[in-house]
Amino acid sequence: MTLHTVNKTPGESSALKDCLASLSDGDALLLIENGAYAAMPGYAIHFTCLPGSIKCYVLLADAQARGLQQDQNPDFQSIDYDDFVALSCQHDKVVSWF
Incomplete structure (x- = not known):
């Protein structure tokens, strides 16, 4: 299981697109820094095809x-x-996308 962090908006780089293409069952996605913008409803289309086992998070401090x-x-x-x-600590590895 891998924790993937993304710190860019879809408009800044292909990090989110590349990350989403590499997610596997049991992985988690955490949006940090400017990546927090992707947690807005307007970006929901990017997440419609994710398996139900993928958990999605956003860092509250960055969203605030x-x-x-x-x-x-x-x-x-x-x-x-x-x-x-x-x-x-819960995941075997952490991959940062930027």
Whole structure:
């Protein structure tokens, strides 16, 4: 199982597209920094084909810093830094996409 972090919006790079193409059952996706914008409902189309076993998260501090926490896609769970560390420890590896 892998934790994938994405720190860019789909408009900034192909990181999200590349990440989504490499996800496997049991992996998790965490949007951080500007990647938090992808948790907005307007980007939901990117996540419609994900297997149900993929868990999606957004770092709350980054969403709050960008004023996004109230409009986020309900498929994303907001987590704090302690949760980020716990996710990193729960997964076999962490892959950062940028």
